[in-house]
Amino acid sequence: MxxxxxxxxxxxxxxxxxxxxxxxxxxxxxxxxxxxxxxxxxxxxxxxxxxxxxYLPSNIEDVRELTVDPLYLHALGFTKQLTEENTDSSANMPVIATAVEPGKFEESVHLMRSVQKHLPSSHMVIFDLGLSKSQKIMLGKQCNSTWHCSVRLLRFDKLPSHVQYLESKSYRPICIQKILNDFGAVIWTDTSQYFASSGLNQSLIDQAKKVGLVAWTIVDSTSSLTHPKMFQYFKTKQEEFYFHRAIEASHLIIYNTKSIHEKLMLPWVKCALLEDCISPTGAQNVGCNHFRKPLFRYSGCHHYDMSALNIILGIVFDFRVETYTTKLKVFDTLNKYKNNSTTPGLMAARLAH
Structure with missing residues (x-):
């Protein structure tokens, strides 16, 4: 039961x-x-x-602004009233400048030797981006006052924290601006480059003085190397840059004219100081799709400060790339130099003694 x-x-x-x-x-x-x-x-x-x-992306697009702490801008020389007279440099040869990342000291040796060979009377400024103690000592031996060379330490503690992450090269426009403040004109070159000849003739310098900038193009379009979100900070659209040929930021000649100071360097530095502008969420510099079609589509590979610079150049020069570019051979890449020179390890060992 x-x-x-x-x-x-x-x-x-x-x-x-x-x-x-x-x-x-x-x-x-x-x-x-x-x-x-x-x-x-x-x-x-x-x-x-x-x-x-x-529709959240559209709403965000409307509020992206290049708003930067004015203390940073003041320290970089953007808050004083400028005129054409006090920004234009009359120097015949701009200062040569570069920045050495940790682990890349040996690259800088090749660059310095090419300057000594082809432009021995030029003044060179090298930014230390956090070299080790031993690398600082070797740099001091290679760069000394006998050939107008000096070393400066870039103070990351005086800048937004993201600048110290060197992959985005946020430091590059900041270093260039510091040189422009002090000398009025700069030939910037990364340590991955070297001077292949004494091709800096007077016509090239005259072009740089007149336009404010001389650069070298690459085959890619600006749209293919730039994360779509970056365009929003400059109030423009990706499709405007489908056929805008990009320039390489690893080597540039810049004069501190009033126009360059206000229209090019100011927005470039502002973007470098804003992490989400220089490195939008989702951006990366690896995994490029070189087989995409059409070729002006975003490759999936963002070029950070170089991408920002090319957007600004398109806007400032109304997409007329020929205005500020040259085909004159001046620089070459380090890989070609290494094939015909002493190995970096042996060179560093020699400098240590």
């Missing part, structure tokens, strides 16, 4: 569970079929929030 009683209780329990399920389903169907006003409001608000999330 007890066995039958337990079975009967289980059947009754299952019956009530089924009954409650049917009742809940019926109520739900009724609410959706004949909803109350409060229920309608709830559904309407939920739908509105979903739409807001759907």
């Amino acid at each position: 007890k066995g039958h009683s337990v079975i009967d209780q289980m059947k009754t329990k299952n019956f009530y569970i089924i009954l409650l399920f049917i009742a809940a389903t019926s109520v739900s169907l009724w609410l959706f079929s004949y909803p109350s006003s409060s229920f309608r409001v709830m559904v309407s608000k939920t739908h509105k929030q979903i739409n807001n999330i759907k």
